[in-house]
Amino acid sequence: MTRPARRVVVTGMGCVSSIGTGVEEFTEGIKAGLSGVSEIASFDAGDFPVRLAGEVQGFDPAAIVRTIDLDDWGRTAHFAAAAARLAMDDSGLELDEETRATAGAIIGTTNGEAPSVDTLTHQWLDGGPSTLSADVAHRISAGNIAAAAATELGLYGETVVIPTACSAANYAIGSAADKIIAGEADVMVAGGADSVNRFTHAGFLSLGAVADGVPRPFDQDRSGIVTAEGGAVLVLEELEHAKRRGAHIYAELLGYGLSCDAHHIVHPDAESIATCIRRAHANSGIVAEDVDYICAHGTGTPTNDITEVTATRLVFGDEHPPMSSIKSMLGHTMGAASGFGAIACCKAIEDAFLPPTINLRTVDPAFGEGIDFVGNGAKGAAVRVAQNHGFAFGGNNAITIFGAYADGEPVGAGEGPR
Amino acid sequence: MSAAAELQISDVSVLSAAGVGLDALRARLREPGAAPGGAPAEDITQYEGLPGQVAAVPDFTITDYVPRKGTKNLDRTTKLGLAAATLLKRSLDERAEIGEASWASTGIAMGTVVGSLRSSVDLDIDIIEGKGTDLVNPAVFPNTTMNCCASQIAIWHSFRGPNSTLANGTVSALSALAYAARLIRCGHAERMLVGGVEELSPHTAWGIRLKKEVQESVFIGEGAALVALEPAGADASPAVATVTACEVMFAPERTQAGRTAALRRAVDRARAAAEAAGTGIDLVLPGNVGTALQTAEESALDHVDAERVDVRAAVGECGGALGAMQLAAAVALGRPGTGVLITGVDESGAVAAAVLTIEEHA
Numbered sequence: 001m002t003r004p005a006r007r008v009v010v011t012g013m014g015c016v017s018s019i020g021t022g023v024e025e026f027t028e029g030i031k032a033g034l035s036g037v038s039e040i041a042s043f044d045a046g047d048f049p050v051r052l053a054g055e056v057q058g059f060d061p062a063a064i065v066r067t068i069d070l071d072d073w074g075r076t077a078h079f080a081a082a083a084a085r086l087a088m089d090d091s092g093l094e095l096d097e098e099t100r101a102t103a104g105a106i107i108g109t110t111n112g113e114a115p116s117v118d119t120l121t122h123q124w125l126d127g128g129p130s131t132l133s134a135d136v137a138h139r140i141s142a143g144n145i146a147a148a149a150a151t152e153l154g155l156y157g158e159t160v161v162i163p164t165a166c167s168a169a170n171y172a173i174g175s176a177a178d179k180i181i182a183g184e185a186d187v188m189v190a191g192g193a194d195s196v197n198r199f200t201h202a203g204f205l206s207l208g209a210v211a212d213g214v215p216r217p218f219d220q221d222r223s224g225i226v227t228a229e230g231g232a233v234l235v236l237e238e239l240e241h242a243k244r245r246g247a248h249i250y251a252e253l254l255g256y257g258l259s260c261d262a263h264h265i266v267h268p269d270a271e272s273i274a275t276c277i278r279r280a281h282a283n284s285g286i287v288a289e290d291v292d293y294i295c296a297h298g299t300g301t302p303t304n305d306i307t308e309v310t311a312t313r314l315v316f317g318d319e320h321p322p323m324s325s326i327k328s329m330l331g332h333t334m335g336a337a338s339g340f341g342a343i344a345c346c347k348a349i350e351d352a353f354l355p356p357t358i359n360l361r362t363v364d365p366a367f368g369e370g371i372d373f374v375g376n377g378a379k380g381a382a383v384r385v386a387q388n389h390g391f392a393f394g395g396n397n398a399i400t401i402f403g404a405y406a407d408g409e410p411v412g413a414g415e416g417p418r
Numbered sequence: 419m420s421a422a423a424e425l426q427i428s429d430v431s432v433l434s435a436a437g438v439g440l441d442a443l444r445a446r447l448r449e450p451g452a453a454p455g456g457a458p459a460e461d462i463t464q465y466e467g468l469p470g471q472v473a474a475v476p477d478f479t480i481t482d483y484v485p486r487k488g489t490k491n492l493d494r495t496t497k498l499g500l501a502a503a504t505l506l507k508r509s510l511d512e513r514a515e516i517g518e519a520s521w522a523s524t525g526i527a528m529g530t531v532v533g534s535l536r537s538s539v540d541l542d543i544d545i546i547e548g549k550g551t552d553l554v555n556p557a558v559f560p561n562t563t564m565n566c567c568a569s570q571i572a573i574w575h576s577f578r579g580p581n582s583t584l585a586n587g588t589v590s591a592l593s594a595l596a597y598a599a600r601l602i603r604c605g606h607a608e609r610m611l612v613g614g615v616e617e618l619s620p621h622t623a624w625g626i627r628l629k630k631e632v633q634e635s636v637f638i639g640e641g642a643a644l645v646a647l648e649p650a651g652a653d654a655s656p657a658v659a660t661v662t663a664c665e666v667m668f669a670p671e672r673t674q675a676g677r678t679a680a681l682r683r684a685v686d687r688a689r690a691a692a693e694a695a696g697t698g699i700d701l702v703l704p705g706n707v708g709t710a711l712q713t714a715e716e717s718a719l720d721h722v723d724a725e726r727v728d729v730r731a732a733v734g735e736c737g738g739a740l741g742a743m744q745l746a747a748a749v750a751l752g753r754p755g756t757g758v759l760i761t762g763v764d765e766s767g768a769v770a771a772a773v774l775t776i777e778e779h780a
Contacts, residue, residue: 047545047549047550048550048551049550067670072672101683104667104668105668109564109585110563110564111562111563112532112533112564112585113532114538117532117535117538117539117542118542120539120621120625121538121539121542121543121546122546124539124543124621125543125546125547129464129467129468129620129621129624130467130624130628132624132625132628133628134628134629134630137625137628137629138629138765140532140535140625141531141532141585141587141764141765141766142530142531142532142533142564142585143531143585143586143587143590143764143766143768144587144766146586147668147766147767147768150668150670150767151670151672151767153670154670155668155670156667156668156669156670156680156683157667157668158593158596158666158667158668159586159666159667159668159767159768160584160585160586160593160596160597160666160768161584161585161586162582162583162584162585162597163530163533163563163564163565163583163584163585164565164581164582164583165563165564165565171582174606175597175600175601178600178601178603178604178606179600181604182600182603182604184600198542198545198546199538199541199542199545199562200562202541202545202550202551202554203541203554203556203559203562204559205550205551205554206551206554206555206556206559207556207559208556257606258525258580258581258582258601258606259578259580260525260569260572260577260578260579260580260581261572261578262572262573262575262576262577262578262581263573264573265560265566265569265570265573266560272578279606283605283606392565393560393563393565393566393569394560394563394565394566394568394569394570394572394573394581395569395572395573395581396565396568396569396581396582
């Protein structure tokens with residue numbers, strides 16, 4: 001395909017995570033291989049055999065946001081608004097009226113305001129339907145998660161939530177980039193947010209998909225996910241707009257791809273994921289050999305990891321780039337996961353390192369030889385192109401591709417068929 | 419909008435409190451006074467004491483649309499969306515020769531407020547009362563994720579194109595239209611089934627009544643509607659309408675004036691696109707009549723001189739399906755060769771304005 005005339009760069013990043021708030025602290029946490037997994041505190045987990053989650057301890061949105069009234073919004077919206085504020089501050093962008101008029105927020109989520117739904121459920125059980133709190137009912141509309149971010153930043157452009165489960169942030173980032181490429185906006189904020197909650201924890205437990213301890217992606221003894229939470233948001237900006245203001249450019253968003261398994265609601269499909277990778281490459285104007293690092297979906301369930309490696313083998317064969325799972329540190333932050341992956345990719349490119357897979361003792365021999373899962377801690381490596389995976393229930397696959405920004409032709413330009 | 423970027427609506431399907439199909443919707447739009455059909459019998463006690471009326475899709479049974487096998491654990495949101503997709507595929511197959519490969523590349527953009535709220539609450543009750551996962555049926559857990567309906571449609575019909583779900587309150591389906599249009603224009607999709615879905619449940623109904631955003635005189639409905647969105651062109655199916663504009667914007671000021679200003683910007687952009695396309699606005703389908711946001715919407719439309727029809731009066735309050743009902747109503751009521759302006763404001767601050775130009779031979 002023809003490369004679009006308008007290019008999209010990442011000029012701001014913000015996040016609230018279990019291993020750090022803000023892109024610097026988060027990156028230090030990734031480089032140090034910190035674990036954000038702890039005993040569940042946000043709800044009574046006493047009835048469950050497994051009580052670990054990647055909660056953001058002591059999250060204090062009031063210390064971050066400047067505009068929104070926190071009482072108007074639920075916890076997931078707080079994550080989105082806080083991450084969006086941090087990202088916008090990080091970008092150094094002073095939004096003028098012209099930019100503000102078309103800038104919007106597109107945020108992905110899996111469970112939306114699930115903790116608020118849990119509150120309503122208790123009210124329903126305790127007092128019957130007529131005792132539901134109208135204030136809580138107001139908060140549960142999933143669209144509020146993006147609305148809180150746009151309200152926080154004073155944006156007038158297209159604002160929407162894409163609740164495509166655990167690949168949602170990549171959907172959001174991709175669509176926000178398309179808005180910029182299509183000339184509908186010069187600046188967009190995009191990412192994902194989710195909150196730890198009772199029924200996601202129980203639901204994954206009922207599927208047998210929750211780890212009996214810490215998450216161990218790619219380990220032969222991996223036993224599942226650890227549910228987690230947080231918010232991760234990027235500021236995407238049209239390249240010339242960014243250059244005119246002398247913005248710091250983390251990386252270029254080269255493109256993205258989507259695919260749908262149309263196969264099974266919870267079991268992933270390797271062929272469809274391989275299709276998604278190829279579409280992402282084609283959309284980005286790169287070939288497989290250009291990819292230096294894969295930020296895996298890497299949930300740590302027995303099924304996901306083997307399916308994901310089967311898919312990447314279909315595309316990369318024996319020349320497989322290093323691939324790690326930041327879920328080993330964060331747990332599975334659901335709709336925010338590929339947003340965190342996007343930040344990790346951009347920092348991997350900028351700081352020339354590979355994020356580690358922690359808790360990895362023995363790589364599953366089923367994956368075959370020759371893949372570096374970065375199991376011995378972060379390490380230095382030049383990363384020009386990073387591929388960020390996001391897969392979801394329902395077979396909603398989305399992959400974003402980030403490239404080192406060069407003042408000239410984009411990475412991969414002229415090297416592959418487009 | 420350049421001719422190359424022009425997108426058409428090739429077909430429409432709709433299930434609402436008015437019944438199934440465009441004819442039933444058209445009849446109810448023209449005579450909205452008809453009494454709604456009430457709640458499904460199995461839930462009737464949970465509506466006791468609820469102010470106002472409710473109305474389900476009459477006599478809805480998923481096995482009227484798809485074979486029984488595999489339907490047991492589907493939630494009502496998914497069933498309604500699946501029925502709408504099945505009707506749309508069947509109808510478009512009858513009107514145009516769509517090959518299997520073309521259907522296999524078809525995607526979905528489904529609007530929803532919060533997915534199947536009932537599925538989430540019921541699962542949560544099972545967890546609380548079962549003290550853990552003892553009462554949890556793992557087969558119904560995926561119903562609590564908001565993308566369940568769109569993904570199940572893809573599974574049932576082998577639609578492998580981009581599978582997406584959009585949440586933006588009552589403007590969700592118009593957000594889905596904007597999203598799907600961008601996917602097609604940017605080369606990610608070929609044909610998209612676009613719309614919205616909402617299930618009637620005691621949970622949703624009580625939530626709506628307690629919030630008091632919607633007047634009690636408006637009944638609470640449900641339904642699903644989808645349109646087939648494709649590039650206009652030689653190979654395309656016959657069109658029933660062209661998407662002349664679809665603007666989704668936002669009001670960060672949480673005031674009536676802020677919302678009016680935001681919707682007016684969206685309306686003005688949509689009207690400018692219509693004017694550039696030579697389309698005159700002949701009909702307006704506002705989304706907020708009978709709600710707390712009615713005045714904000716009316717103020718934004720005060721310079722638009724055309725007939726108004728209140729779609730919600732015909733189909734009831736139906737959340738994520740409302741915008742899709744408006745799209746279906748535009749096709750049902752629009753006069754050939756003219757434009758229909760569809761608007762909506764959500765309490766979150768999201769606003770939308772779209773113009774469909776109705777085909778001469780629709």
